[in-house]
Amino acid sequence: MKKENVIRGDATREESDRTSNEPLWTEAEVYTAITELAPLLPTLDRIIKDLEYFIEKEEIRADTLKTQLKMYEKEKEIVSKDYSEYLENPVNAYILIKRLTFDLDYLIQNVQNITKQNGTINLRHEDLKYPTLEDLVGSALALSRLQNTYELNVTKLAEERLTNASIGQLNMYKKEKEIVSKDYSEYLENPVNAYVLIKRLTFDLDYLIQNITKQDGTIKLRHENLKYPTLEDLVGSALALSRLQNTYELNVTKLAEERLTNASIGNSMTVNDCFKLGQILYQHKKFKHSLEWLIEALRKYKKENVTYGVSEILILNYISYALYYTDDAKTVFKSTKQTLDIDKEYAIKIEDSISALQNIEMLEELPSMEDTSAENEESSEEYQRYFRKEQFVYEALCRGEIDLPTETCNFKKMYDIEIISIPRLKCSYLTDTHPFLKLAPIKTEQLYIEPDVFVFYNVISDEEIEHLKILSKQRLKRSEVAGYSDFTNETIAKYRSSKTAWLYDYDSSVAARVSRRAADFTGFSTATAEPLQIVNYGLGGHFSPHFDFFLKDSEPELPKMKKYGNRIATTIFYMSDVTQGGATVFTELGLTVFPVKNAALYWLNLHPSGEGDITTRHAACPVLRGSKWISNKWFHLVGQETIRPCNLEYQIENVKRKTFMPRPKTSNEYHRQLIFDWFTNNGLEKCMYE
Ligand SMILES: O=C(O)CCC(=O)C(=O)O
Ligand SMILES: [Fe+2]
Structure with a gap:
């Protein structure tokens, strides 16, 4: 199957390739990186404080109302003791008038918000009279009317509102805070x-x-x-x-x-x-x-x-x-x-x-x-089918449900060697890519041959990791995939959710040191390499299957790519362990690599001819739990001629090399068949394990 532009490479654009007013990232990107979630916790705290303040204010208001109620009740009590005596006393008269003028206004003001909002509380009634001296008697009745209304509605309303709405909401936020703490x-x-x-x-x-x-x-x-x-x-x-x-x-x-x-x-x-x-x-x-x-x-x-x-x-x-x-x-x-x-x-x-x-x-x-x-979405039905199958295999690999055969099998036909066992092809100490390695060899594990995939252990220290994380934190931006915008007018690729930052050698001596180390264990020159790309994956952060190199006939020629050639090799420094999920998987090989902090994964993207090797198709599985940090270092073809000379045989891009037949671990017969079909139909000749 010839894959067209729908299967894109991911050569990443340099920032300088963009025009300054080009919209790059959306503002909303909290979920794409775990580091962005932490600052939300003080916000949660603040909402709780605001709500508590609001409720406190409401309670004070309710208390004031209650005090006023008492004041009116007291007045009524005095009146009822001796109605006529009360009326004869000018002080009483004054107080009564005050209660029904000044105090009433104050009361109305106090419940104004409630009145405004609800409209059911009316403290002035058309059928009642309000303070003039002549209305004294009537106003005594008004007082009782007021009390009734007051008692039945205002207090009740205030309390109801507190318990039902605000307190319910406050509890919801408090519960969240409790879980956080x-x-x-x-x-x-x-x-x-x-x-x-x-x-x-x-x-x-x-x-x-x-x-x-x-x-x-x-x-x-x-x-x-x-x-x-x-x-x-x-x-x-x-x-x-x-x-x-x-x-x-x-x-x-x-x-x-x-x-x-x-x-x-x-x-x-x-x-x-x-x-x-x-x-x-x-x-x-x-x-x-x-x-x-x-x-x-x-x-x-x-x-x-x-x-x-x-x-x-x-x-x-x-x-x-x-x-x-x-x-x-x-x-x-x-x-x-x-x-x-x-x-x-x-x-x-x-x-x-x-x-x-x-x-x-x-x-x-x-x-x-x-x-x-x-x-x-726009691709043909054939591609849709292809992607669906690939998606299935990708997900099975993410769950760790596919193994490479550990049994030995006969590779005589394929490689002219008797016996080989994968995935633990060989473990050794790397000593030959740099003279210093003779003194401090690097623990190396080969996971695959042709395409060659290696893991180098303990090649980046905890201190270096911390430094790079801190340095990149202010620069982390929602990841984009180069070339993507040329097809869709979008810079944000939906199939990649993470945040990235570029660190140049001149940004920090640590970045320069780490870059140099990648050169030391790969043997490649950094002269044409890209800066370090720091990546943080957030909630469900992932990167769907892709190639790191630019596909020959479908990718636009970016200026840097023209000058430096295609991405010959990828090095991924794992800057964190991942609690669950987050593996790097190779969908054509059936290989799953779970991140190990301080280690680096390394593979060659191109055939010796310089053509892209399509069996290097790989993906980052969604992070199920935890936070995943990596750092990518991409080396380019130009300048590596003496380091990795091309061979006599010319390999073209669209030809897949022979790969091993992976072993599905799932007991679901239908799923096993899908996996077998994928690897049988996609590869040319497979080494079947017995
Ligand atoms: O995060 C990973 O495991 C793989 C990342 C990757 O493939 C990329 O950034 O190109
Ligand atoms: Fe990649």
């Missing part, structure tokens, strides 16, 4: 937490602001010195969660419940959290995952009392539409019906809506399958 770094590592945190600071905050400013315009809930995610972050984090669900076959209830068990402080994902997630995924055509969260929302709805912004019928409506778009709506509906135990009335309604929808012709055009690779 239990284990700060563990909190940030859980992708569900990240979604909820972003939701608290976007959608939920907007809701809060709307409600509170209605009551008290002086309370500010957004502060200039704090960091807020945007709605785009909310969508990004929801999509990242769906990606993780896909790749790691996670079950939704487990994800939602994990927050519960870890935090052990009650159910902390609300109906609204689950519903909103389902709604976002629905809008982005992730129907299967949307359905899972919607069902979870409905399940919670039945159990919970606080369900703001959602109704049962709304959830059910979304469920029925999501069901329709799912591959096999009828089967899914049956199982959903069982899971949910939907009552008859709803079940009939949903069934009706499914059959009604199926009759509408227009809907035939809508996607009937999960949209896994939005970036490949």
Whole structure:
């Protein structure tokens, strides 16, 4: 299969290649790197403080009202003791008049916000008279009327408002803070937490602001010195969660419940959290995952009392539409019906809506399958099939479900050598690429031959890593892929979610030292190499299968590329371990490499002829838990002629070399077959293991 522009290389553009007013990155990018999530925690704190302040103010207001009530009550008590005596006393008269003029105005002012907002409390009544001396008697009655109103409405209203809305919201934020405080770094590592945190600071905050400013315009809930995610972050984090669900076959209830068990402080994902997630995924055509969260929302709805912004019928409506778009709506509906135990009335309604929808012709055009690779939308059906298969293998590799055969097999036919065993091809100490290595050899492991893939251990120190991280933190920007914009007018590639920063040798002596070290163990010259590219992957951060070199007939010739030639080799320094997920995988080889901090992964991208080696296609798996930091160093062809001379045989780009037959570990027969098919059909001749 000839791969056209849809399978792109990723030679990354230099910043200087851009014009200054070209829009580069979106503002909303909190979810793309874990480091961006941490500054959101003070924002969470501030919302709690603001809310506490608001509630305190409300309580003071309510207390003032109560004091005033007492004052009026007292007056009434004196009146009732001896009505006529009371009226004869001029001091009483004065006080009574004062209560019904000055004091009443003050009272009205005090409850003004409530009155404004609610409109139900009227402290001046048309049928009553207000202070003139002649109206004394009538005003005594007014007093009692006032008391009634006051007691029944004002206090009750104030308290009701406090308990129902603000206090409920405050508790929600406090709960989040409690979970954060239990284990700060563990909190940030859980992708569900990240979604909820972003939701608290976007959608939920907007809701809060709307409600509170209605009551008290002086309370500010957004502060200039704090960091807020945007709605785009909310969508990004929801999509990242769906990606993780896909790749790691996670079950939704487990994800939602994990927050519960870890935090052990009650159910902390609300109906609204689950519903909103389902709604976002629905809008982005992730129907299967949307359905899972919607069902979870409905399940919670039945159990919970606080369900703001959602109704049962709304959830059910979304469920029925999501069901329709799912591959096999009828089967899914049956199982959903069982899971949910939907009552008859709803079940009939949903069934009706499914059959009604199926009759509408227009809907035939809508996607009937999960949209896994939005970036490949325009490509032909053949490519779509290819990408779907590749996606399947990629995900299986990410889960560690494919091994290279450890059995020995006969390679005589292929390599003219008797026996070879992979993946542990050989471990050794590297001593020959630089004289210094004779003194301090590098522990080396060869993971593959032709294409050659190596791991070098302990080639970057913890101190160097920390230095590079600190240096790059202010510069981290949402990753872009070079060449991408030339096809789509977009600089942000959807298939890569991470943040990157470029560090030149002149930026820091540490960057220069690390670059030099890569040259030492690869043997290549850094004269034409790119600066270090520091990458931090956030929530579900990934990079779909790609080549690091520019494909010959589909990539635009960038000026730097013309001058320095294609990317001959890739070196990835692993600057962190990854708690779960985040492997580097090779989809044509069936090789999975889990990051090991301080080590470097290295491979050759080009054949000795200088043509791209398409078996080097690789990907970064989504980070399931934790934060992944790497540093890329790309070497270019020009200047390496004496180091890696070309050989006599000329290899062209589109020919795949022979690769080993990987072994699927999954027991699912259908999946095993898919994996076998992929590696059998894609490669030419495979070494079958027995
Ligand atoms: O993060 C990884 O494991 C791979 C990164 C990669 O392939 C790239 O940045 O080109
Ligand atoms: Fe890459």
